[in-house]
Structure formats: structure tokens, C-alpha cells
Amino acid sequence: MAEDQRRILVAVDEGEESMYALSWCLKNLVFQNSKDTLILLYVKAPRVVFSAFDGTGYLFSSDIAATMERYGQQVADAVLEKAKKLCNHVENLETRVESGDPRDVICQMVQKLGVDVLVMGSHGYGLIKRAFLGSVSNHCAQNVKCPVLIVKKPKPSAGDI
Template sequence: MGSDDVVVVADGRDGEARKIVVAVDESEESMYALSWCLNNIVQGQPRNCKDALVLLHAKRPTVVYPGLDSSDRRDNEMACWILQKADKLCAEHDVKVEKKVEEGDPGDVICEMVNVLKADLLIMGSHGYSQLTRSILRSVSHHCVQNASCPVLVVKMPK
């Protein structure tokens, strides 16, 4: 093979497009996982490849008290900022994406949406917490690895 040849790994579905979901939040690790996906999975695919990339942000449920909607408005602004940041990164790679924001416990929301979207792959970042910290804070990536209906790729940010 020449240096310009592209090797495409068959996904076992006779050339059908894959649906790749990338979970994004405000963390640096999340954006690194998206960048890694763009550089290592999406980049280098043939132009006729129709893989679909979905950016998913799980917004924690907000407790809204009568007369206090500023918390909900702030959460919506944060979700919008996160998706704009992720979308800009995708645009730099000339990749079109679908964006989704769902509200609820992040681990549960991500697993549910992966199932609803019939995703072929879930990609998410890792904060690199210790086992003790993970047990206290409940690791979303660990929950998804255990419960998602598709393969999960957890991308660890280099130190």
C-alpha cells in the first residue's frame, strides 16, 4: 500500500454509518476526549464516510424555587457555552455534528441517550480521580462503562 492509501476498518454492518456519541461537559478532560475523537476516529475517514457525531451534554437537574429562575437560566447558558465550545472544535476539523442537551443525572442520562440514539460508540473523558474520590463523587465514566448499551471509550488526558 502507498502512503496515500486509507485503511478503513469494517464495523461489521456492511458499510452503514456509525453513530458516535461524545459526552461533553465544562471540563478540560471532556474537550480533550472530543479532540482525541476528532483526531483519531473521525480524521482520516474517507470523504464518503457518513459517520454521525453527536455531542451530548447532560445537565444536572436544577431545583427551582418560586421566583428564582436565575439558577436554571445560568445552567442553560452553561450548556449553550459548552456546546458552542465543542461545536467550534468540530468546525475546525470540518465535521458537522448534532447537539443534544438532556437534563438529569449525567450517568443515567448518557446511558439512556446512547440507547435512544442507537449509538455504536460512546466517547467520554476521564477526570483521573483516585478510587476513593470516585467512590465518593460517583464516576460518570465508570457508570457508563458498566451500563451503556454500546462500547464506551474513556479517553484519559495526559499528565
């Protein structure tokens, strides 16, 4: 594939880190008038499975589950809308909303969509948090077959506070 026809996937979420990674990507990877295709991917949490009772003995309403699903879609739409505003000069822009564990879904979408570069933000969790929560970016870097660019948002310096 020619260098000016790359498929670049940027994983976005509600965090500042992913929007910073997208901004960095737009300034440093996706240039105006390029033939690159930029794919914005938002991964919704997997649908929660509830038992017939919610632990208090009351039947868990399907209305509540539907409301939670609508809210999840509204969050996804808001995140992608914010991301699309940053991409106003990108001619070839695609958006995707998928559900599941972000680690697995991002890896699957990279393969399925034939992505050339994966760009992700880093939450910068320390060793302990990363051990408990797992690192999505680390998992993807270990499991996808394309280059992975992990963009860390700079920490504010003492003069910025």
C-alpha cells in the same frame, strides 16, 4: 451498519477532560468526509427542588429558580458552542442538552439514539474521590451495550510545568 456510517456520541461538560476526549475522537475516530454522525451530549444537573423556605425562613423566590435555570442553559450553550468549534470539519453533527444524573442520562441516550460508540473523558479521580462522587465513565462502561472509549488527558510531565 457500515463502518463509515457510525453514530458516535461524545459526552461533553465544562471540564478540560471532555474537550480533550472530543479532540482525540476527532483526530482518531471521525475522519474528514466520513458519513459518521457525531452527537455532542451535554447533561445539565437536575432541576433543584426547594422547599418553600430556604432554611433562613425566607420564602424562596421563583425568580431565583428561573435565574438558576437560565444560567444552567447558558452554561450548556457555551459548552456546546466550544465543542462545535472543534468539529468544524464534521458534516453530520448533532447536539443534545438533557437534564438529570449524567450517569443515567448518558446511558439512556446511548440506547435511545442507537449509538455505536460512546466517547467520554476521564477526570482521573483517585479511589477515594471516585468512591464518594462515583465515576460517570465507569458507570456508563458497565451499563451501555456499545463500546465505550474513555479518553484520559495526559498528565503534564515535569518538563511541561
